[in-house]
Amino acid sequence: MEDKYFCRKCKGPRNHKSLFEKKLTGGDVHDYFQWLEKYITIECLGCETISFLKIYGDTEMVWHDHEGNPEYQFDEDVFPLYLEKGDELKYQHYLPDKIRGIYSETISAFKSNSYILTAGGLRAIIEALCNHLKIKKDNLSNRIDLLHKKGHLTLSESKRLHSIRFLGNDALHEIEKPKKDHLYLLLELINHLLSNLFINDKIIKGKVDTIIDTYEEFIRLVKSKITEELIGKELTLSELIDKAKRLIPKVELPKFEKQLIEDLKAKKIDYIELKKENDNVGTYKILKEPSMFNFGIK
Known part of the structure; x- marks a missing residue:
């Protein structure tokens, strides 16, 4: 294959080979409009990760160079959907049910390039976290401050969560589309927070000595x-x-x-x-x- 495609394991564009390909074509009765779809199972030549590639193009997806020659464009989608940077949490089964559900939906929105929904999802994770920790009164700003005052977060962590609140508010109230790079930074904050609160202690239990307090x-x-x-x-x-x-x-x-x-x-x-x-x-x-x-x- 001439083009490189994103490998979710290598975290970047990589050379792939085709394992299986199916091509479909069609159009209207007068052939004024024609379309082409390719479905290809591909394998990364580096790590051997298997992905699924869909290629679509039609006669409307065309532009002409300065000499009038047509250049056809194609949409290319690689599945499963992926995050270009960073990672979603491992061991999500350790998260409380409601937090895990919102986190999973937020990741799905991010992978689908739905950035406004992603920002809203990150904000909703904080709301769910406050509910889980029995901090249910007042607005989200004060609830974030209470996460620190009640000993769940450091002061620095609490301040960082306000960044997520600001971004979520702008996305949901002003319908302002956030930048992808900003979302990756805030996802990293959320991952760090949830890992510290719910995951890390459970991973190391039985592997290294930890305090026994129950x-x-x-x-x-x-x-x-x-x-x-x-x-x-x-x-x-x-x-x-x-x-x-x-x-x-x-x-x-x-x-x-x-x-x-x-x-x-x-x-x-x-x-x-x-x-x-x-x-x-x-x-x-x-x-x-x-x-x-x-x-x-x-």
Whole structure:
């Protein structure tokens, strides 16, 4: 193929080869108007990514050079649609449902070159974020400020979100089409914000040590420490979790152990048994290896 086409993986125009091609032609009954469509499956010669190319042209899509010779033009579209710069978020399944839905629609609008809708979508993501974080009162300007005051964002992050609010307002209220490069910058801000709030902690859990500050995470830790070699042994909680104790804030550990003892007495846990208890500090007998799957815990 002579022309280069955009490769969504290489992030730029690349040479491709044709894997399959289908050509269609047609026109009116007098052949005053004729059209041509080509549908081509193409493969990047660099990374071997597969795309779909649609080429369309007709007799109205023509201009003439200074000598009067006709030059026909063709529309070329590559699918799946793509972002020329930057990337959409990986691990979008970690986003809250409503935020994920708006984010997905915004990305689709951007890929379709619908820039006014993209700007409105970026603004709507902030609205959805405020709703999710229970900041529902007042106008968006004050809600963005509250994201910082309530500790969800740094002051710098909060100020950057106002840029998205300004762009979204201009697009929706003044029907002012934003520049593509500006949208890419603001998408990067949104990606950074959503990654920090909802994604990064979940990606690194289980891969590097992170703070354990919920009872559900504490139970997962306890389960992970029980091996076949420990069955039948009696241990304190400190002996069982060993060095991982450092991951639990000191003020939280007594609360977690108290809840653990309550769950054992209520027969909610069957892989360890409470042998001794003194002021919510216990000694536990390991009964069996627990199942690590609990679909009720997210």
